Every structure is written in structure tokens, then in C-alpha cells.
Amino acid sequence: MKNKEVVDLLNRFGTLLEIKGDIFFKVRAYYKAAEAIEALGEDIEHVAKENRLREIPGIGAEIDAKIKEFLATGKVRAYQELTKEVPESLLELVEIPSVGPKKAKMFFDKLGVRSREDLADALAKGKLDGLPGLKEKAIQNIIKGLKLVQEGHERMNLGVATATAELIIEDLSKLPEVKDISTAGSLRRQRETIRDIDILIVSPKPQKVMEHFLKLPAVKSVNAHGETKSSILTHEGVQVDLRVVEPSQWGAALLYFTGSKNFNVKIRQIAIRKKMKVSEYGVFKVSGSRETLLASKTETACFKALGLPYIPPELREDIGEAELFPAKGAPNIPKLIELSDIKGDLHVHSQYSDGHNTIAEMAAAAQKRGYEYLAISDHSAKLKVAGGVSPQDLIKKKKEIETLNAKLKGFRVLFGTELEIDTEGNLDYNDKILSEFDFVVASVHSGFEQSREKITRRIINACRNKHVHAIGHPTGRHIGKREGYDLDLKEVCKAAVDTGTLLEINSFPIRLDLDSANIYFARSMGVKFTINTDSHHVDHLEVMRFGVSLARRGWLTAGDVVNTLSLRGLLGSLKKH
Ligand SMILES: [Zn+2]
Ligand SMILES: [Zn+2]
Structure with missing residues (x-):
């Protein structure tokens, strides 16, 4: 299916025309066509073959011809002509937050900047200073944006990593030659961001497995192809490495390839102290030049041979190293929270604000997941761009929830809100309205550029309100787009503990906020948490798993998280100091 390639082409076409300064109308036609194909439920090649491209809204004669040319030849002549005027590498610049097509053109025209590398160089040399309409603050934002995009x-x-890996694993698992399969590397450790995907397989017939792997529909190109190890690039540009190992070495290989690097170093040091050796093939006793295999078949056996308890993959990081490898005695590993411990979700949106589904639909989906409760925490009135709920509509919403609850069995919809903390630290609804809610999560959606003192004060102020139960996505980061605002997390944790306010672990994949290091820190301060999805669609409830992974990486047990409690336990725990 070439839908994604066609969408990419049209978007690039539009952006290059925009950089060139072509008329808005023409530029927009390309973006619209790309959008329509993105939403298309059919194979574009099939549609083209049947000459139905022009039935797709937004595709006229010109774009129709270009798509056909692309599908037939893999190229579009007009696009190649255009790149002679406007270098394709300028597209890299437009991806940087705070650099649009206009600035990209200016950097190209005035400074000869053709790529991100050129831009980094120009910034280092101070060449952007004094360009028309570019203030110091704008330059600082470009520096920040550049760093973010590079990362x-x-x-x-x-x-994204999980979705990609699971598709491949599902396909490979169907092979009778595959006896066991697992992710390894940072994905198995559930890191918030992942560079490439590692998959490990046990099979007596590696060749068969490799052949199948290299022909998967997801594969765009093959980087390396060996008997027991291959590496491919998917159409989305994700690198996937596959290794096939012997059944007898499964545990040792899994341990070794899961990492992290630092963790493996620690394990090796422990082995050396005990006159042992640990490698991807097993744990060995070493005496002189003789090596005797102690364990290799399961990870548990390998850990045991080293005198260690089983350490869950999420803990194999630098976080919590002092607890994991104490100077004296054995590691004390808590019983980490699990997805099955979660009994409800306290931050989801409905059609009352910017959600896709009705309250009843969200509740049904949550109940289907086995939850006992769901707080519908729509945006508050001031966040107009996200359909903030007016005080009048709150009355209607509350009634709707009451009526629904009267019908539901073994499940309760909670009347919630995601309360706006405004740029001055004031809360959106007054105390009388706030006292009506079952659950209030207060969030910052504005004033990200403010000073550390000011942002911290805004959030602490929210903690001090007796109706605010939790702080939503506490650092405000957007992975790949925006760093969090400058926050004094220690002060926020103190205020949270003082007032009995929860900090949220927001499971939405572009947020993952708090991150695992911050969770570990907040836990050490005595903070209690709530893990929520921030769902805007019934399908989003699924992302709870990522929040739980983060919590595990931050060493949390079920006891640290309020939405592992039963409904009655939860309502009791929400009373503030
Ligand atoms: Zn929010
Ligand atoms: Zn939200």
C-alpha cells in the first residue's frame, strides 16, 4: 500500500510551494488532498487503477495526474523541477517548531541555509542576529526547537514503538518455526522514547524466520541480513533489529539484549566479584581458564546464579540504582503496580469539551475494560479552544451523569473537570461550583514561557485549593514538540504532600508526564499519584498501559496510586487535608 508515500509526497509538494511563496490557494490544494488520502480507507493504487482518484474530495485534474505519475514511475517531474528552485532539504527546517515556511525561505535567501545542519552552524556563528523581524526571544525559541527536533x-x-513492534510480533508469532518471541532493549524496559526496536526469537530454524521477517509488509528496506541477525527499516523509518537465539540461551540473551548498558555493566561487576562471567550465552563460573555454565535458559535462573532476585525490565536503569544495588545486602525490589491493578480512569474528555464520544459511550468502554469508575473530566470554561464547559452546561452535564448512573450496575461515572490554572494562577470555576465535582484535576495549558517561580507558584496555588484533587500532566511537555515548562518539582511535591494533592501520571504517548525519573523523585518525597489516560476517544482508554509502565519505571506499587482503589476507597481517599 503506497498511501503513506503519496501523502508524504503531497505534503512535501505543498510545503515547498509555500516556501517558494506560491499562492495560498494552490498550496492548500496539496495539503487538502494529502489529508483526504490520509483518511482514505482503501489502497490508493487500487483507486488509481479504477480511475476513481477524482472522486476523493480535494483531488482535481492536476493532482490526479501527479499521483498517477508517482504510482507508475516512483517520481513526479514537476516536483523534481520545483526542488531545483527550492531545495528539498529546506523541508527539514520547516519541521522545527517556530520555523515556518517564511523563515525557512528567509534563512535560505539571506544566509544560504539549506539544511538543519546549516541552520545549527548559522546559529552558532550568530548569523541570525539582525535578520528582519527576528528578535532575541525568537532566536532562542529556534535553538530550543532545533534541539527538540534533532532528538x-x-x-x-x-x-509509536509499541504499535510498530506489536504488528511485527503478531505476524512473526504465526510462524510454526517461532517458539518464543519478545521485545528486548529500551522497548522492553518501556522507556518513554525509543531509538530502535529490538526483537528476540527462539527458533530451531533461523533461516526460515529471517526470510519471513525480511518480506513483511512493513519492511521498506533491509539494512543488514545475516543468518541469525537482521535489521530492517519500516515505511515509517523505524529501525527494527531481529535476533534468533538457541532455546538453551534464551534467558541469557534476553538479559543481555534488554540492557540498559549501565545495568549490564553493574551485572558484570557483580559477576566478576563472584568469580563469574556473564554474556549473551549464559552465566559462567570461572576458575583459571575453565568456564562452567551455571545458567542460561531463563532470566530468573541467570539472576539466581548471580545471587540476585528477578529484576523487572522496567527497573534496569540508572533510576533507583542505590536501591537496586545497595552497598550492603540484597536489592529490595517492591511489588510493582500492574495494569490489572487499575480500577478506573480519572481524566477523560467527552463531547462536553473536545472529546469525540458521549459520556455514555466513554462509560461503556471503561466498564468493558473491567473498571469500576470513570471521571469525565472535561475542560473548564476558560479553555475555549478546547470547548471548555460553561457553568450552565455543567448543570446539564451533572444531570446527564446522574441519569446514567441510575441505569448502570457495578459502575459509577464521576462528575469531573480538568480545571484551567490561568496565567496568574487563578482557578477557572469558583469554590461553590468546584464543590459540586467528584473529581478535579487542575492543569496548565498556557503561559509556558513564564519564569520558574511564576509557574511553580501557579501550580502550588492550585494544590492549596481544597477542591483540587490532582495536578494534570504536571510538567506540560509534548514529546518531540515542546519541553516541559520550567518547574520547581521539589516545591510542587512538598505542596502536594502538604495538602494531600495527587500528581498525575498522564499516559497519553506524546505526554508521558510525569516521566519515570520525576515519578521516582516524587515518590521519594512522599507524593501519591493517579494514572490517567487523558482520553479524547474511547480507543484512547487503551493507553493506560503506558502510564502503568512509567509508574513501574518510577518504582511505584499499587499502594502509591489512588485509582487502584475500589470506588469506595477512592472516594474516601479524595478528602483533602
Ligand atoms: Zn490538559
Ligand atoms: Zn485533558
Whole structure:
């Protein structure tokens, strides 16, 4: 299916025309066509063959001809002509937050900047200073944006990585030659961002597995092809490495290829102290030049041979190293929270604000997941861009929830809100309205550029309100787009503990906020948490798994998280100090 390639082409075409300064109308035609094909439920090649491209809204004669040319030859002549005027590499610049097509053109025209590398160089040399309409603050934002994009290109978020890996694993698992299969590397450790995907397989017939792997529909190109190890690039540009190992070495290989690097170093040091050796083939006793295999078949056996308890993959990081490898005694590993511990979700949106589904639909989907409760926490009135709910509509919403609850069995919809903390730190609804809610999560959606003191004060102020139960996505980061605002997390944690306010672990893959290091820190301060999805669609409820992974990486047990409690336990715990 070439739908994605065609969408990419049209978007690039539009952007290059925009950089060139072509008329808005023409530029927009390309973007519209790209959007329509993105939403197309059919194979574009099939549609083209049947000469039905022009039935797709937004595709006229000109774009129709270009798509056909592309599908037939893999190229479009007019596009190649255009790149002679406007270098294709300028597209890299437009991806940078705060650099649009206009600035890209200016950098190209005035400074000869043709790529991100050129831009980095021009910035380092101060060449952007004094360009028309470019203030110091704008230059600082470009520097920040450039850094973010560079990192974002190297790493995808956990949600994207998981979706890609699971498709491939599902396909490979169907082969009778595959006896066991697992992710390894940073994906198995559930890191928030992932560079490439590692998959490990046990099979007596590696060749068969490799042949099948290289021909998967997801494969765009093959980087390396060996007997037991291959590496491919998917159409989305994700690198996937596959290794096939012997059944007898499964545990040792899994341990070794899961990492992290630092964790493996620690394990090796422990082995050396005990006159042992650990490698991808097993744990060995070493005496002189003789090596005797102690364990290799399962990870648990390998850990045991080293005198260690089983360490879950999520803990194999630098976070919590002092607890994991104490100077004296054995590691004390808590019983980490699991997805099955979660009994409800306290931050989801409905059609009352910017959600896609009705309250009843969201509730049905949550109940189907086995939850006991769901708080419909729509945006508050001031966040107009996201359809903030007016006080009048709150009355209607509350009634709707009451009527629904009267019908539901073994499940309760909670009347919630995602309360706006405004740029001055004031809360959107007054105390009388706030006292009506079952659950209030207060969030910052504006004033990201403010000073550390000011942002911290805004959030602490929200903690001090007795109706605010939790702080939503506490650092405000957007992976690959925006760093979090400058926050004094220690002060926020103190205020949270003082007032009995929860900090949210937002599971949405582009947020993953708090991140695992911050969770570990907040836990050490005595903070309690809520793990929520921030769903805007019934399908989003699924992302709870990522929040739970983060919580595990932050060493949390079910006892640290309020939405592992039963409904009655939860309502009791929400009373503030
Ligand atoms: Zn929010
Ligand atoms: Zn939200």
C-alpha cells in the first residue's frame, strides 16, 4: 500500500510551494488532498487503477495526474523541477517548531541555509542576529526547537514503538518455526522514547524466520541480513533489529539484549566479584581458564546464579540504582503496580469539551475494560479552544451523569473537570461550583514561557485549593514538540504532600508526564499519584498501559496510586487535608 508515500509526497509538494511563496490557494490544494488520502480507507493504487482518484474530495485534474505519475514511475517531474528552485532539504527546517515556511525561505535567501545542519552552524556563528523581524526571544525559541527536533528524529515515543513492534510480533508469532518471541532493549524496559526496536526469537530454524521477517509488509528496506541477525527499516523509518537465539540461551540473551548498558555493566561487576562471567550465552563460573555454565535458559535462573532476585525490565536503569544495588545486602525490589491493578480512569474528555464520544459511550468502554469508575473530566470554561464547559452546561452535564448512573450496575461515572490554572494562577470555576465535582484535576495549558517561580507558584496555588484533587500532566511537555515548562518539582511535591494533592501520571504517548525519573523523585518525597489516560476517544482508554509502565519505571506499587482503589476507597481517599 503506497498511501503513506503519496501523502508524504503531497505534503512535501505543498510545503515547498509555500516556501517558494506560491499562492495560498494552490498550496492548500496539496495539503487538502494529502489529508483526504490520509483518511482514505482503501489502497490508493487500487483507486488509481479504477480511475476513481477524482472522486476523493480535494483531488482535481492536476493532482490526479501527479499521483498517477508517482504510482507508475516512483517520481513526479514537476516536483523534481520545483526542488531545483527550492531545495528539498529546506523541508527539514520547516519541521522545527517556530520555523515556518517564511523563515525557512528567509534563512535560505539571506544566509544560504539549506539544511538543519546549516541552520545549527548559522546559529552558532550568530548569523541570525539582525535578520528582519527576528528578535532575541525568537532566536532562542529556534535553538530550543532545533534541539527538540534533532532528538525527536532519533527517538519515537513509546506508543509509536509499541504499535510498530506489536504488528511485527503478531505476524512473526504465526510462524510454526517461532517458539518464543519478545521485545528486548529500551522497548522492553518501556522507556518513554525509543531509538530502535529490538526483537528476540527462539527458533530451531533461523533461516526460515529471517526470510519471513525480511518480506513483511512493513519492511521498506533491509539494512543488514545475516543468518541469525537482521535489521530492517519500516515505511515509517523505524529501525527494527531481529535476533534468533538457541532455546538453551534464551534467558541469557534476553538479559543481555534488554540492557540498559549501565545495568549490564553493574551485572558484570557483580559477576566478576563472584568469580563469574556473564554474556549473551549464559552465566559462567570461572576458575583459571575453565568456564562452567551455571545458567542460561531463563532470566530468573541467570539472576539466581548471580545471587540476585528477578529484576523487572522496567527497573534496569540508572533510576533507583542505590536501591537496586545497595552497598550492603540484597536489592529490595517492591511489588510493582500492574495494569490489572487499575480500577478506573480519572481524566477523560467527552463531547462536553473536545472529546469525540458521549459520556455514555466513554462509560461503556471503561466498564468493558473491567473498571469500576470513570471521571469525565472535561475542560473548564476558560479553555475555549478546547470547548471548555460553561457553568450552565455543567448543570446539564451533572444531570446527564446522574441519569446514567441510575441505569448502570457495578459502575459509577464521576462528575469531573480538568480545571484551567490561568496565567496568574487563578482557578477557572469558583469554590461553590468546584464543590459540586467528584473529581478535579487542575492543569496548565498556557503561559509556558513564564519564569520558574511564576509557574511553580501557579501550580502550588492550585494544590492549596481544597477542591483540587490532582495536578494534570504536571510538567506540560509534548514529546518531540515542546519541553516541559520550567518547574520547581521539589516545591510542587512538598505542596502536594502538604495538602494531600495527587500528581498525575498522564499516559497519553506524546505526554508521558510525569516521566519515570520525576515519578521516582516524587515518590521519594512522599507524593501519591493517579494514572490517567487523558482520553479524547474511547480507543484512547487503551493507553493506560503506558502510564502503568512509567509508574513501574518510577518504582511505584499499587499502594502509591489512588485509582487502584475500589470506588469506595477512592472516594474516601479524595478528602483533602
Ligand atoms: Zn490538559
Ligand atoms: Zn485533558
